[in-house]
Every structure is written in C-alpha cells, then in structure tokens.
Amino acid sequence: MATKFQCELSWSASRAKEFDRCKREYWYNRYASWGWWTEKPRGKKYEYMIHKNLTGLAAFTGTCMHDAIEHWFQLKAEGTVMSGKELYEDAVERFRDGWRVSSDGWQAQPNKMVHLYDHHYEIPISKDRAEKMRELLERSAHYFCEHDDLIPVRAATPESWLSVESMDTYQYIGTKVYAVPDFAYSDGDKVHVWDWKTGTPRQEDHFQLRTYALYACEKWSVDPEDIILHASYLAKGETTLISSSIEELSQTQDVMSSGIREMMDVHYDPDVDDLMMENWPPNGDEQACHWCNFRGVCEKGKE
Numbered sequence: 001m002a003t004k005f006q007c008e009l010s011w012s013a014s015r016a017k018e019f020d021r022c023k024r025e026y027w028y029n030r031y032a033s034w035g036w037w038t039e040k041p042r043g044k045k046y047e048y049m050i051h052k053n054l055t056g057l058a059a060f061t062g063t064c065m066h067d068a069i070e071h072w073f074q075l076k077a078e079g080t081v082m083s084g085k086e087l088y089e090d091a092v093e094r095f096r097d098g099w100r101v102s103s104d105g106w107q108a109q110p111n112k113m114v115h116l117y118d119h120h121y122e123i124p125i126s127k128d129r130a131e132k133m134r135e136l137l138e139r140s141a142h143y144f145c146e147h148d149d150l151i152p153v154r155a156a157t158p159e160s161w162l163s164v165e166s167m168d169t170y171q172y173i174g175t176k177v178y179a180v181p182d183f184a185y186s187d188g189d190k191v192h193v194w195d196w197k198t199g200t201p202r203q204e205d206h207f208q209l210r211t212y213a214l215y216a217c218e219k220w221s222v223d224p225e226d227i228i229l230h231a232s233y234l235a236k237g238e239t240t241l242i243s244s245s246i247e248e249l250s251q252t253q254d255v256m257s258s259g260i261r262e263m264m265d266v267h268y269d270p271d272v273d274d275l276m277m278e279n280w281p282p283n284g285d286e287q288a289c290h291w292c293n294f295r296g297v298c299e300k301g302k303e
C-alpha cells in the first residue's frame with residue numbers, strides 16, 4: 001500500500017530562524033502551498049508555491065558556489081583536480097544558466113527552477129550589484145583552491161570523506177531534524193565538519209555548526225570532543241574554528257528542544273486539520289518584510 005504523503009513537522013536551523021523572524025512567513029513556507037500539485041484549477045496554493053521558491057541574488061550566488069564546489073569533489077573522486085580558475089568558471093556558468101532561467105523559463109517548473117526575487121518583483125539589478133556577485137565567486141573560488149587554510153580539505157582523500165553536500169535527517173524528540181554539512185571527513189578518531197559561507201560571519205553560524213556536530217555524533221557515533229567544526233567564509237577569505245564542548249552541545253540541544261516544542265504547539269496537517277490563522281500572525285519587522293519572498297501576497301508586506 002502506498003504511504004500517504006504527509007505534512008510533517010521537521011526542524012532545521014534555518015527553519016527555526018524563519019519561525020522566530022515571522023510566524024506568517026513560516027506558515028507560507030511550511031503549510032500554505034501544501035497540496036498545490038492537486039489544486040485544480042490552479043489558485044492560491046500554486047501562487048504561494050511560486051513565492052516560496054523565490055531566491056535572493058546573494059543566496060543564489062552562494063548556491064552556485066556550493067554546487068561548483070560539490071562538482072570539485074566529484075571530479076576529485078574521479079582523479080581530476082579543478083584549478084581556482086576552473087572552479088570560478090564553473091560557478092559563473094551556473095550563475096548565468098540560473099539567471100537565464102529566472103529571466104524566462106522558470107514557469108516550466110516553478111517549484112524546481114531558479115526564480116530570482118528581484119526578477120519576480122521587477123527590481124532592477126544594477127551592474128554594480130551583479131559585479132559584486134561575480135567578485136564574490138572569484139574570491140571564493142580562489143580561497144577554496146589556493147589558500148593554505150583549505151589545504152586539509154583539498155588534501156583529504158576520498159576514502160576519508162564522510163559527507164559532501166548531502167542532505168540527511170535524524171530524529172530528535174520525535175521530530176525529523178535536517179542537517180546538511182557541506183563537507184565532513186575523518187582523520188583518525190577526529191571528524192572534521194566544514195561549512196562554506198559566502199556571506200559575512202554571524203553569531204548564529206556557531207549555533208548552526210553545533211547542530212551539525214550533534215548530527216555527526218548521531219550519524220558517525222563520534223564523541224563530541226572528537227568533532228572539529230570549521231566555518232569557512234570563502235568570500236572573506238577566512239576560516240573560523242567553532243568550539244563544540246559538551247556544555248555547548250547540550251545548550252544547543254536545549255535551544256532546539258524549546259524551538260521544536262513551540263513549533264509542535266502550532267503544527268497542523270493541512271489535509272485534515274482546520275487552519276487557525278491566529279497562530280500565524282504577520283509579525284515580520286520592516287526590514288524582514290522588505291526582503292520577504294511573500295511580500296506580494298502578505299497583507300503586511302503589501303502595506
């Protein structure tokens with residue numbers, strides 16, 4: 001018998017951030033478009049799905065770099081090493097392809113294809129802004145391929161790799177938790193977890209990396225003291241070691257637990273349960289609303 005596809009509660013560091021930032025945004029992302037594929041004729045759910053899939057220019061540029069690095073690893077596993085120039089060109093090609101699709105073509109598969117926030121809301125992208133993205137890719141590729149900080153990553157042999165950009169989940173207090181460490185490898189008893197960042201360093205990165213440490217403990221049965229977390233700010237050209245003591249991981253679990261419980265309190269199954277809109281107030285601040293994917297459909301975003 002086929003398993004029923006259900007809208008289940010799941011947690012990730014980015015979902016938690018969204019939940020804290022604005023309940024209505026979280027609702028749009030997690031519930032509002034649920035079942036759009038069965039909606040006939042297409043209506044609100046389809047429209048919400050289109051908004052859910054929008055991506056900002058900087059985030060898209062970061063994705064291009066991540067995808068190009070994943071390709072770097074694929075080639076390395078096959079015995080070929082890309083140079084910094086080749087990695088940059090690979091990322092630029094992905095950027096150009098995505099831009100083309102976002103300008104014209106995303107409608108073919110709006111839940112999968114690149115659709116830039118700026119194109120959707122008809123915000124002109126200046127040459128200066130586009131050039132900044134190009135420079136970001138160039139600096140990131142150069143740092144990844146040439147800098148001494150990344151020698152351990154480049155030198156790690158494919159036999160030692162534990163994970164390369166693979167999305168995985170584990171159960172925590174009965175909830176599916178998503179973890180996508182960009183790169184993890186073992187070195188003796190130690191497990192090194194790397195995360196590529198194309199933005200600027202933020203305190204919340206520490207929390208995110210520690211959730212990956214919890215994943216590493218669960219997935220590879222490694223002791224917390226044997227996990228080494230690296231936040232690698234590619235465009236900035238620096239890598240930071242993030243501590244992951246037992247106390248810090250325990251605090252991380254506490255924050256996760258209380259966040260998951262808050263989400264559980266309002267979670268519902270859109271196929272079965274009544275929608276209680278009062279659980280999802282539009283409480284984004286002005287800045288959040290300005291950059292929110294849903295500003296075109298949300299009453300507050302339209303103000």
Ligand code: SF4
Pocket residue numbers: 022023024025028282283284285288289290292293294295298299300301302
């Ligand atoms: S536009 Fe503002 S209030 Fe509406 S969902 Fe987005 S962040 Fe929340």
